Amino acid sequence: MIQFDAVHKRFPNGTTAVHDLTLDMPEGGVTVLVGSSGCGKTTTLRMINRMVEPTSGTIKVGGKDVTRQDAAELRRSIGYAIQQSGLFPHRTVLDNIATVPLLLGHGRKKARARAAELLETVGLAPESGKRYPHQLSGGQQQRVGVARALAADPPVLLMDEPFGAVDPVVRTQLQDELLRLQKELNKTIVFVTHDVDEAVRLGDRIAIFRTGGHLVQCAPPAELLARPADDFVADFLGAERGLKLLSLTTLAEVPQGPAPEGTAWSLVCDAAGRPLHWASDGTEVPVRPLKNDDSLLAALDESVASPTGLVARVDADGVLSGVTSRDEIHRHAGRAHTEARVAV
Ligand SMILES: Nc1ncnc2c1ncn2[C@@H]1O[C@H](COP(=O)(O)OP(=O)(O)O)[C@@H](O)[C@H]1O
Numbered sequence: 483m484i485q486f487d488a489v490h491k492r493f494p495n496g497t498t499a500v501h502d503l504t505l506d507m508p509e510g511g512v513t514v515l516v517g518s519s520g521c522g523k524t525t526t527l528r529m530i531n532r533m534v535e536p537t538s539g540t541i542k543v544g545g546k547d548v549t550r551q552d553a554a555e556l557r558r559s560i561g562y563a564i565q566q567s568g569l570f571p572h573r574t575v576l577d578n579i580a581t582v583p584l585l586l587g588h589g590r591k592k593a594r595a596r597a598a599e600l601l602e603t604v605g606l607a608p609e610s611g612k613r614y615p616h617q618l619s620g621g622q623q624q625r626v627g628v629a630r631a632l633a634a635d636p637p638v639l640l641m642d643e644p645f646g647a648v649d650p651v652v653r654t655q656l657q658d659e660l661l662r663l664q665k666e667l668n669k670t671i672v673f674v675t676h677d678v679d680e681a682v683r684l685g686d687r688i689a690i691f692r693t694g695g696h697l698v699q700c701a702p703p704a705e706l707l708a709r710p711a712d713d714f715v716a717d718f719l720g721a722e723r724g725l726k727l728l729s730l731t732t733l734a735e736v737p738q739g740p741a742p743e744g745t746a747w748s749l750v751c752d753a754a755g756r757p758l759h760w761a762s763d764g765t766e767v768p769v770r771p772l773k774n775d776d777s778l779l780a781a782l783d784e785s786v787a788s789p790t791g792l793v794a795r796v797d798a799d800g801v802l803s804g805v806t807s808r809d810e811i812h813r814h815a816g817r818a819h820t821e822a823r824v825a826v
């Protein structure tokens with residue numbers, strides 16, 4: 483969908499921001515550009531919608547050379563979301579979201595109807611549409627920023643550290659929300675971050691850059707974690723590469739057995755069969771039940787916290803389906819690593 487071919491960007495002051503970049507970003511996927519500050523991520527992103535022009539090389543979107551298209555038109559057909567949301571402070575939230583549909587010539591009524599629909603899409607209450615950006619929390623403002631980027635229903639969405647300014651809890655919520663949205667919308671997303679965990683969570687493919695605008699490696703997260711191309715990538719991914727890989731593998735394939743009976747600890751459930759806690763001689767230890775789409779990392783974590791080493795497994799309704807032992811989780815964790823290494 484987006485193709486960089488031998489793209490170079492040198493600013494007039496002599497800084498090379500992007501060096502000989504050749505990179506394909508597949509349609510309907512999230513490509514994350516990651517790397518420390520100043521390595522050329524924003525410049526790369528902004529060359530896609532011609533906010534920055536390359537010095538040499540070609541960039542194609544949907545097979546068409548971007549320099550052959552009208553810059554303003556191109557920009558309207560590509561969603562753009564940035565940190566601090568970039569909202570107009572003197573316009574209501576609804577009018578902020580309606581900006582692009584209005585520019586595209588939709589009537590005011592239609593643009594506002596579309597904006598109201600998008601408020602709901604990004605998980606905001608209808609009333610927030612009448613407010614001004616400063617009356618919303620940082621996380622809510624970022625949601626508005628995403629809604630505005632989606633307003634013209636563009637096939638391509640560029641996101642430059644959109645969740646960089648919110649606290650970790652809200653950030654996780656926004657990431658979840660984006661993943662949920664992306665399942666429905668299937669946009670081609672280019673997402674910039676300097677946070678490795680965010681990259682691993684969101685990316686179908688991760689492109690790692692180093693200073694001077696050099697692309698070091700581009701691969702799906704599991705491949706990157708299992709086989710970093712060099713020490714730079716390994717260092718950048720951090721010491722807990724193994725655990726990060728486990729965060730990408732789900733519990734679905736891990737077998738479960740019946741909950742133990744007549745043992746020192748028993749698993750107490752409510753009337754509907756939902757696990758409440760482990761109990762032994764009047765002592766209660768909280769239980770965090772896990773679903774099939776939870777990760778091996780979450781399972782490992784829970785097995786360490788569990789007094790029995792057993793993890794309670796539940797179905798989509800939260801009803802107990804069985805338990806899995808710490809040993810079984812370990813075995814699958816080892817297997818996940820081996821498979822990731824062999825697969826690449
Ligand atoms: N307009 C500009 N003029 C000169 N240098 C710039 C300009 N924009 C960015 N740079 C430089 O280009 C390099 C890459 O910047 P940028 O793409 O913003 O990196 P990142 O988004 O990865 O932090 C940096 O050294 C930055 O200082």
Ligand SMILES: [Mg+2]
Pocket residue numbers: 523524525
């Ligand atoms: Mg940047």
